[in-house]
Structure formats: C-alpha cells, structure tokens
Amino acid sequence: MTQTKAEKAMTIKVLYFASLRELLGCNEELISEDGLNTIGDVWQRVSDGKNVTQQVLYSINQEYAQAESLVKAGDEVAFFPPVTGG
Amino acid sequence: MTQTKAEKAMTIKVLYFASLRELLGCNEELISEDGLNTIGDVWQRVSDGKNVTQQVLYSINQEYAQAESLVKAGDEVAFFPPVTGG
C-alpha cells in the first residue's frame, strides 16, 4: 500500500500475531485514527463482528499497553495471544 | 606404619585437613581406641595441649558427625576447618 505523508499521519498501523493473525486473516493493516482514543477503541473497531473468544494482549509502539492506553496517528499497535516462547 | 590385623582392630584412623593439618603438623595417625567413646573424646585426646582456636568439623567414616557421635575401633575419623570449595 503506497501512502502519502499526509495520509500516513492520519493512520494507525495495526499488527496481528500468531493464532490471532490466523483468526483475523490479516498480518498488518492501516486504519484511520478517526474516533479512536484508546487501544481498546482500536480493538473494538478491528474485531467488530469477529468471534474472538481468546485472551488478547495489546501493545503500542512495541510496549505492552492496557485497554485504556491512548493511541495517536502514527502509532504502531499490535494484538496477540499470550506468549509462548523460550 | 605396618600393623597386624589385631592391632588395626584396636585402632581408630584419624585424618586432618587444610589449616588444621598444618596446625597439628599431621596428615593422618592411628590411635588406640582405649577410653574413647565419642568423636569428641578423640578430639580431646589429639588436640590436648595444642592451641586450636578455630572452628573444627568432625566426620566419622566420611560422614559428618557431632561431638557426641560414637566411635569404635576400625573407624576413620577426620577433623577439618569449615569447607571452602566450589
């Protein structure tokens, strides 16, 4: 997807990992920041109508976040299941 | 020191290690079991007249022992300072 600088400034990059990536059928998308204050709002929008029953963790700019953590245009947010490395 | 089987049967083998070996000037000796009931008795006899101020640990047949632990002819007892390996 090619974006102008102005368009990028108005969007939030959203990443999905592991089982959540497979469930939502998406690795990564750009969404408009319109009407989004918290990462909880982002999750509401992207998961709307999907049947997500598992536990979902949030991150903003590669740091763990809570549902009420604020997001702004240009942020990279991610949603993923509990981690299982090591 | 060469011993007959009968002599050996009446003795206790005493070992000393580390700083205690140096202090007493002896690695190993055989002593008569006469009048010795506990390892504390053995220590009394072998340290009599020596100025041992440090902490001394006891073992009988290569297992830790207390002053009141019983000894008998044929036993191997040892005296040594707190351990510092590893």
Added chain:
Amino acid sequence: MIKIIEQPFDPWHELSSFQLAMRRDGEFGACANFTGTMRDMNEGDTVNAMVLEHYPGMTEKHLGKIVQEAKEKWDLLETLVIHRVGELLPNDPIVLVAVWSAHRKDAFEASRFIMEDLKSKAPFWKKESVSGSGQQAEKNRWVEKNTSGY
C-alpha cells in the same frame, strides 16, 4: 548481547565464544546459564516440528528491557540471550540465557529472572506439528500456555 536467530545454534559453542570474546578473564567467578530445548513430546502428543513466530522489533526491545532490569537488580558483568525463531525440529535449542558475575548469587538469580520474564512476556509464539496417539494424521496447533517456572 541479544540475538534472535533463524538457524540452529549450539549453546556450548556460543557460550565458549562469547566468554572468550568478552575479555573478562579473572573477573568473573560465576556463570549461570539456561538452555531451553525442543522436546519431542508435549501434552501427551508426539511433536514432529515447530514454528516459532515473533514480533520483530518488540522482541529485541523487550529483551533489552529485561536485561537492563536484571543489571539494575544484580551486580552483573555480562549477559547473553539467544532465541531461535522459524522452523525447529526436536532437540533443537530454543533459547539460551547466560549471566556472568563476580559471585554466584547474582548469576543464579539474574539468569532465572531473565528466563522467567522472557517466558511470560517476550513476544514469541510456538506452533507445533503433532501426531496424537492412535491417529496418523499430523495436525498443527498453537501452544496456548507456557508451563509455570515457579
């Protein structure tokens, strides 16, 4: 040093090279380390292979933060963390955490601390290819939870 690698690694070789290169001869009295290795069995099923996914960028950032935290809590000389990603086979090392310090208390505690934080928070996910007992067909499944470390 923190390394995320796609190729198999030998923990003993990595420890040996790193220890030589760190040039701390005579300074360190203690090295505690842990290697996590892929088993061929999980939850009663035979595991044939595994894919380890991660979140590039956040992984390195998070591991850096754990190591920094350990360095603030304990007196450490050097740390080494290696984590494998991509396709793995049974017996492949998955993770290595090593800590060098003057005295053993710091190395023991910091290595376990880093490992536990990594297991519970670093963004890695395992997907196993398993054959259940009594069935021949292989299936893939995401590992849902790590075993407890305490």
Added chain:
Amino acid sequence: MIKIIEQPFDPWHELSSFQLAMRRDGEFGACANFTGTMRDMNEGDTVNAMVLEHYPGMTEKHLGKIVQEAKEKWDLLETLVIHRVGELLPNDPIVLVAVWSAHRKDAFEASRFIMEDLKSKAPFWKKESVSGSGQQAEKNRWVEKNTSGY
C-alpha cells in the same frame, strides 16, 4: 556423573560431550548449569595461584548424596558435577554443576541446590597465594569462609 579432576577442564566442552553421550535427545527441555571460576582478586588482594585440597573418598560420597537428594526433590533426567583439585591459576574453572530435566523449574532449582550444598558442605579447602597492595612479597593463606549464596 561426578568427577574430581586434577587437570584444567573446559566446562563447555564437558557439557557438550556429556549431553551427547547421555542419549536423551528429545527428552530434555531444560538444562541449567553453573560454573565457578577462579578470580584474580579476593578480599582486596591479588590472587596469583591457588591450591585446592580435598578429602578423597568423603568428597565423592558427599557429592553423591547431594545429587541423590536433588533427584528425590525434583524430576531430573541427568546431572553432572565436576570439581577441580590441586594447583589452579586465575581464570581456571573450579566447579561445574549441570542438571537436565523435562521442564525448567526442576533444572533451575536443583542446580542451585546442588551448588549451595557443595559450597557449604563438600570437603574442599582453598589456599591462596596472594600479593597485597603495597607489598611485593607473596604469602599463602587459607580461605576461611565462602561467600553466601542466598
């Protein structure tokens, strides 16, 4: 396996060979190990060399007992304990304790347990050759106490 040895040893080489020889591929998910190494400094003095004395017979017996106790307390697959005796130089490994298990909790706890018991009870004694600051003459002294592990 328990080894008391008079020659220098390479812990990474020992770990590598032992792990290969134990033939537990796919079974072990965890290996935690600790190496204690001779430092060139102790209590503010430069340490030039060290002699490690032990009680032959009791050492092996005591270490065997520690390992047995660890195997009763935790679920372990294999253990390796190596301890150096005789003349050592700074940077020489002194002791290696390694534990293999299915899961990490057992390996972490058992390796520390074995190491702490070894430090506080196994019959080894260190005598250091030191040069104090401001003096050239070397002197020998028995190490009187180990540093605390907890």
